[in-house]
Amino acid sequence: ETNPSIDVNFSDAISGSKQIKMLGLTSPYILMAEENIPSVRGASQAYGLSFVPGTWVESIQITKGAGSVVNGYESISGQINYELLKPANDIPFYLNAYGSTDSRFELNTHFNKKITDKLSSSLFVHGNTRVSKNDMNDDGFLDNPLGKQINVMNRWQYTDLEKGWVSFLNVRYMKDEKQTGQKMFDPDRDKLTTNHWGSEINTDKLEMSSKIGYVFPDTPWKSFGFQNSFNYHKQESYFGLNQYNIQQNSFYSNLIYNSIISNTLHKFATGLNFTSDDYNEFVAVNGPLQDMSRRDNSLGAFFEYTYDNTDNFSFVAGGRFDVHNRLGAFFTPRIHTRYNPWDKAVLRASVGRGKRSANIFAENQNLFATSRAFSILNTNGKIYGLDPEIAWNYGVSFMQGFQLFGKKAEVTVDYYRTDFQNQAVVDLDYSPQQVVFHNLDGKSYANSLQIDFNVDLMTHFTVRTAYKYYDIQTDYLNGTLERPLQAKHRFFTNLAYETHIKEKGKQWKFDFTYNWMGKQRLPNTSSNPEPYRLKEYSNPFSVMNAQITRTFSGVFEAYVGGENIGNYKQKNAILGADDPFGSYFDSSMIYAPVFGQMYYAGIRFKIK
Numbered sequence: 001e002t003n004p005s006i007d008v009n010f011s012d013a014i015s016g017s018k019q020i021k022m023l024g025l026t027s028p029y030i031l032m033a034e035e036n037i038p039s040v041r042g043a044s045q046a047y048g049l050s051f052v053p054g055t056w057v058e059s060i061q062i063t064k065g066a067g068s069v070v071n072g073y074e075s076i077s078g079q080i081n082y083e084l085l086k087p088a089n090d091i092p093f094y095l096n097a098y099g100s101t102d103s104r105f106e107l108n109t110h111f112n113k114k115i116t117d118k119l120s121s122s123l124f125v126h127g128n129t130r131v132s133k134n135d136m137n138d139d140g141f142l143d144n145p146l147g148k149q150i151n152v153m154n155r156w157q158y159t160d161l162e163k164g165w166v167s168f169l170n171v172r173y174m175k176d177e178k179q180t181g182q183k184m185f186d187p188d189r190d191k192l193t194t195n196h197w198g199s200e201i202n203t204d205k206l207e208m209s210s211k212i213g214y215v216f217p218d219t220p221w222k223s224f225g226f227q228n229s230f231n232y233h234k235q236e237s238y239f240g241l242n243q244y245n246i247q248q249n250s251f252y253s254n255l256i257y258n259s260i261i262s263n264t265l266h267k268f269a270t271g272l273n274f275t276s277d278d279y280n281e282f283v284a285v286n287g288p289l290q291d292m293s294r295r296d297n298s299l300g301a302f303f304e305y306t307y308d309n310t311d312n313f314s315f316v317a318g319g320r321f322d323v324h325n326r327l328g329a330f331f332t333p334r335i336h337t338r339y340n341p342w343d344k345a346v347l348r349a350s351v352g353r354g355k356r357s358a359n360i361f362a363e364n365q366n367l368f369a370t371s372r373a374f375s376i377l378n379t380n381g382k383i384y385g386l387d388p389e390i391a392w393n394y395g396v397s398f399m400q401g402f403q404l405f406g407k408k409a410e411v412t413v414d415y416y417r418t419d420f421q422n423q424a425v426v427d428l429d430y431s432p433q434q435v436v437f438h439n440l441d442g443k444s445y446a447n448s449l450q451i452d453f454n455v456d457l458m459t460h461f462t463v464r465t466a467y468k469y470y471d472i473q474t475d476y477l478n479g480t481l482e483r484p485l486q487a488k489h490r491f492f493t494n495l496a497y498e499t500h501i502k503e504k505g506k507q508w509k510f511d512f513t514y515n516w517m518g519k520q521r522l523p524n525t526s527s528n529p530e531p532y533r534l535k536e537y538s539n540p541f542s543v544m545n546a547q548i549t550r551t552f553s554g555v556f557e558a559y560v561g562g563e564n565i566g567n568y569k570q571k572n573a574i575l576g577a578d579d580p581f582g583s584y585f586d587s588s589m590i591y592a593p594v595f596g597q598m599y600y601a602g603i604r605f606k607i608k
Contacts, residue, residue, distance in 0.1 A: 002513050004466030004492040005062055012366035013573040013587040013594050014180050014199060016144035017047050023077040023416050023448040024470040024486060028363045031075035035083055037209060038072060042277055043233045043248035046365045051174055053126040053151055055096050055108040058083045065395035065416050066334045066352020069302045069318035070269055073332040076354035076391045077418055087112060087120035087157040093607035100600035102144055103132035119158050126151040133183050136596045137569050139577040143595040145180035164215040174205040192238060197580035201237040221264055227254040239368040243284040251276045267306045274299050283361055285374045298324040312340035326382040330355060344401030351394050357383045358424035360437050367435050371585040377438035387439050390421040409455035420444040428523035430477045433583055442475030460498040467491050482521045485591050489518035509549040516542040520591045532576050532584035538591045541568045560601045567597040
């Protein structure tokens with residue numbers, strides 16, 4: 001939420017989950033990877049980011065537009081890769097405790113052991129719970145779910161730099177339980193009845209992954225890497241009378257070889273990868289459970305060439321050929337260039353193609369918490385009767401650094417366009433009592449313009465600002481319309497200030513973020529009775545977040561903060577909240593916060 005390239009929105013007024021967007025497109029079009037292994041995908045698409053504790057993350061890399069072919073063919077609007085803390089570099093003990101006024105409490109502990117000079121192990125334990133029922137907008141529904149999560153990972157690292165070996169082994173288990181709905185709802189009494197509207201979302205997740213890397217000691221430009229990951233994800237859930245159960249068993253394997261062509265100016269990466277996804281999926285919307293299970297397998301080969309003159313120009317051209325049991329055989333090309341035309345200036349350009357299966361139920365779970373009927377315009381495609389999604393992404397970016405009043409500053413302008421050849425369109429405008437999934441018939445595109453201005457106003461004081469403009473249009477059954485629930489104009493400011501570090505590491509840190517969202521088109525509700533209609537557009541609004549951290553020493557610090565300090569709350573967040581089993585109930589029309597202002601505090605303790 002402090003990165004202007006990422007938009008964070010609430011997905012609905014029921015689950016409390018947030019959805020990220022990049023270049024105006026939702027998270028399914030972003031390839032999210034954990035240490036370059038695809039992670040938040042398939043069954044975990046809706047809630048997967050909430051299954052990654054923030055204290056485990058060492059760094060995050062964001063790539064706009066088409067990413068590297070090494071990581072797969074699914075990326076369309078960008079790639080987000082997060083690196084976890086490395087056992088070889090971690091401290092022996094870390095503790096983070098957190099509590100907030102929305103009754104969420106969290107505890108994170110890390111234990112690290114250097115077993116030998118080459119072998120290290122870390123144990124990460126995360127737990128969170130929300131224990132009180134909050135209804136700040138007085139609509140009779142919880143603003144955020146009751147819940148609890150336990151999340152444990154054991155991570156091993158073996159490093160032998162003399163012989164060129166580095167390897168990682170991760171084993172992780174997570175159990176997450178959420179309960180939401182009307183305040184009066186009691187799952188033991190009311191589950192799948194019309195007594196009170198309620199929902200439970202229970203998830204079990206088991207992951208095992210390994211990474212082995214070898215750098216040839218006598219030729220350090222030559223290396224290979226072998227990545228493997230197994231993922232078991234089981235979700236059992238219901239939303240009022242609708243049910244959604246999914247179990248996904250996935251295996252991913254990637255073999256990469258890196259070397260040079262004649263000299264180190266010319267490098268290449270090539271390899272093979274295999275992905276298998278076994279979905280046991282059952283859906284019940286206004287009727288009995290229907291079996292939507294399927295198995296997806298793909299085998300691919302890739303080659304990526306990099307030229308870098310180490311001065312002012314680099315060029316990356318990659319391609320991959322994949323054979324998929326549902327998507328068929330296809331080629332994915334991608335090109336990236338970088339050029340420094342003059343001092344402190346960087347010009348980048350990229351073009352690439354992406355292709356993916358749309359998991360229409362897993363990716364749109366917010367629609368289960370509505371009274372809408374689900375309709376699929378079946379065209380005999382191989383994914384729920386639909387065809388695969390295919391899109392081209394084009395982008396150009398220019399950054400210029402300069403001195404402003406003797407201080408370091410930079411301005412960046414980037415423009416990206418995504419053109420869909422086919423899209424699994426989620427049509428909410430055909431009828432407020434229905435969602436229609438259909439293949440694109442016509443055009444669908446997303447234009448994104450972003451202008452950033454950053455300046456170091458003084459020592460340890462940084463100001464970052466950004467303006468974003470989106471032009472996103474899709475041909476729906478009723479004609480060409482703006483993408484709903486998407487602000488065309490957004491403005492972002494972040495202020496970060498730190499004091500000088502004093503004796504024993506004492507320091508203050510201040511952070512303030514301001515987001516302004518312009519009006520958003522709301523799905524058409526004009527055929528509803530007057531009390532259940534929404535305006536055509538939402539009102540613009542702003543959200544302010546702030547945090548203050550006090551470091552008392554190298555081992556102890558405390559922090560306090562607030563989210564949505566201006567206390568903006570969306571009115572009429574749940575359409576038909578007075579009659580949740582009626583024809584007009586819809587909790588998916590969310591464009592702004594529901595809870596209002598929230599304050600939190602926490603401590604961090606380290607043993608170094």
